[in-house]
Amino acid sequence: MTVPAPEFRVRPATMDDLDAVLALVVAHDIAEFGHPDFSLENLRGEWEDLDLAEDSFLAVAPDGQVVGYATVRHRRNYVQIDSDGYVHPDHWGLGVGALLVRVTEERARRLAPLAPEGIKVVLTNAVSGANRPARALLEQEGYQATRHFWRMVIDLEGPPAPVSWPEGITVRPCASEADERSVFLATDEAFRDHWGYVPETYDEWRPRQKDASDTSLWFLVEEDGEPTAAAVCTYFMDMGWVRRIGVRRPWRRRGLGEALLRHAFREFYRRGTTRIGLGVDASNPTGATRLYEKADMRVVHEYALYQKVLRPGRDPGPEPEE
Secondary structure, eight states: OOOOOTTOEEEOOOGGGHHHHHHHHHHHHHHHHSSOOOOHHHHHHHHHTSOHHHHEEEEEOTTSOEEEEEEEEEETTTTEEEEEEEEOGGGTTTTHHHHHHHHHHHHHHHHGGGSOTTBOEEEEEEEETTOHHHHHHHHHTTOEEEEEEEEEEEEOSSOOOOOOOOTTEEEEEOOSHHHHHHHHHHHHHHGGGSTTOOOOOHHHHGGGGGGGOOGGGEEEEEETTEEEEEEEEEEETTEEEEEEEEEOGGGTTSSHHHHHHHHHHHHHHHTTOOEEEEEEETTOTTSHHHHHHHTTOEEEEEEEEEEEEEEOOBOOOOOOOO
């Protein structure tokens, strides 16, 4: 078992560390995936929403070099606490990862009592499915692999074919706050079938969409004025990104999901973007993975989601429907 080397010290990040941390994350991503997967804007945006003093951790070598970086974030009223970490490839195998896993767990255990009484609290950590040393480390630390997620992409070689919508169905971009609320309601209902779903309000959800600020890339599908499906799209690195897409239960099996996805492809292509991606639960119960494959998307990365139960209790699922 790898033992953390004592010469590495841990301290919180500050905004002055942005460039050093970005260089570390980019080096990590290139070593693991062959290309960077993060930008300075991504990192700054994350830090603006983070309590750096409490929820960020830098592993620093004796010469002052930042060699590891991790964060802790809480979701769903503290019932899910997410940890995320990176180690510079020049320092892989030296115990930096183990050090960060342990300090993030210590922070998570201090947050766990803030969750509603009686509800199970879990700590998560997602790593590349191909990263065997990282997976072994998490398993040694008491985590269990609970889910796998795919990143899927399509590279458009020409203009996508026109979309054929069922009779009576229309699609349009968001033009008002009322439209944005309809997008939220439609996708929230669609996601009730997904693993880990917990209800939230529009006011809780909307602030997290600030990196999808161009609402002309939010698409609302309607039938007789009733929202039936919706998608929130944006840009991520050098590609278009389908951040959230879903069809409400009564309108499923009518081809709306595929039509909406292809509508997004056409709009991105019109704007000059030919690579489009999204993330999906590999075990999605609504058949989303089959839909994406039918739309000619392919898997480029697999991620394993590991969880550790910090406090046993009831699962924080939605209230049963009557």
